[in-house]
Amino acid sequence: MNQLIDKHNRVIDYIRIAVTDKCNLRCFYCMPNEGIDFVKQNKLMSYEELLRVVNIICAQGVSKLRITGGEPFLRKDLMYFLKKLKKINGLNKIAITTNGTQLLPYIDELLDLGIHKFNLSIDSIDKQRFLKITRRDYFEKVWNCFEELSKRKVDLKLNAVVIKDQNIEDLVPMVALTKERKIAVRFIEEMPFNGIGAHYQKLEWNYKKILQHLENHYGKVEKLKDEKNSTSLNYKIPGHLGSFGIIPAYSRTFCGTCNRIRLTPIGMIKSCLYDEGIFNIRDLIRAGATDSQILETIQSAIGQKYKDGFEAESKRIFSPLVNESMTTIGG
Numbered sequence: 001m002n003q004l005i006d007k008h009n010r011v012i013d014y015i016r017i018a019v020t021d022k023c024n025l026r027c028f029y030c031m032p033n034e035g036i037d038f039v040k041q042n043k044l045m046s047y048e049e050l051l052r053v054v055n056i057i058c059a060q061g062v063s064k065l066r067i068t069g070g071e072p073f074l075r076k077d078l079m080y081f082l083k084k085l086k087k088i089n090g091l092n093k094i095a096i097t098t099n100g101t102q103l104l105p106y107i108d109e110l111l112d113l114g115i116h117k118f119n120l121s122i123d124s125i126d127k128q129r130f131l132k133i134t135r136r137d138y139f140e141k142v143w144n145c146f147e148e149l150s151k152r153k154v155d156l157k158l159n160a161v162v163i164k165d166q167n168i169e170d171l172v173p174m175v176a177l178t179k180e181r182k183i184a185v186r187f188i189e190e191m192p193f194n195g196i197g198a199h200y201q202k203l204e205w206n207y208k209k210i211l212q213h214l215e216n217h218y219g220k221v222e223k224l225k226d227e228k229n230s231t232s233l234n235y236k237i238p239g240h241l242g243s244f245g246i247i248p249a250y251s252r253t254f255c256g257t258c259n260r261i262r263l264t265p266i267g268m269i270k271s272c273l274y275d276e277g278i279f280n281i282r283d284l285i286r287a288g289a290t291d292s293q294i295l296e297t298i299q300s301a302i303g304q305k306y307k308d309g310f311e312a313e314s315k316r317i318f319s320p321l322v323n324e325s326m327t328t329i330g331g
Contacts, residue, residue, distance in 0.1 A: 053298075
């Protein structure tokens with residue numbers, strides 16, 4: 001069986017593709033208040049270019065793909081792209097990360113297509129706190145999307161970035177959502193991908209403090225067995241249908257089992273959130289590269305994959321301090 005294997009003997013079978021950097025929210029931890037200069041259409045990888053890359057890597061054992069953004073449903077004709085992806089041999093799982101503002105009209109079509117794994121980003125379930133964090137009044141749209149998805153037979157995860165003095169009051173109520181809903185709520189350590197760099201010297205609300213906060217309210221929680229390559233530490237409140245997880249994205253405790261690569265909207269291959277990008281596959285394709293040349297370059301990039309996010313960050317050259325906006329990376 002063909003496989004993509006990095007220098008640490010980790011099998012790479014998962015790719016995250018950011019189809020756009022555009023987002024209709026302005027979450028302060030993701031981008032500056034004034035926003036960013038979004039990529040022009042001709043600089044984005046076309047759907048045909050993306051499909052070519054996915055076909056090549058799926059022949060090498062990649063079986064899972066996640067669509068991200070920005071907000072992916074802001075890109076025109078995304079459903080066309082998803083339908084084409086579903087026809088690719090070897091691609092067994094397609095998941096979508098969304099802010100939920102645009103998803104509702106597509107739910108039935110997505111389920112008919114066989115896509116039932118959704119990560120819904122929602123940092124507060126309080127309308128005013130949501131507005132303060134996102135700087136946009138879209139709470140009702142997102143909540144209606146959540147309510148509709150939670151009624152369906154889907155694999156639904158709610159993702160919330162934990163931010164000091166912003167949404168700590170939401171942690172307990174969000175876990176309470178798992179009592180009668182078979183969903184997973186996941187709390188993510190805040191990262192410095194906000195367009196300006198870290199605004200703290202030390203992360204106070206790390207994964208240990210988040211868990212302690214929840215245990216202080218619920219008592220001792222049940223530790224679940226984490227799936228292979230899981231980025232989250234997973235738990236359950238006894239008697240609840242659903243579960244909750246904590247993603248140590250800043251602490252980076254899960255890096256040792258990393259099985260993924262990322263493709264940014266402009267075609268930059270990233271082996272880690274914290275690296276600067278290894279090479280631009282869009283430019284390679286537009287220069288006339290053959291499939292064999294594209295595969296060789298991808299294999300070379302994976303061969304350079306760092307041991308963990310700390311090593312990746314330490315090797316940054318052009319921008320030693322992390323200051324990208326998450327919307328340009330794909331989360």
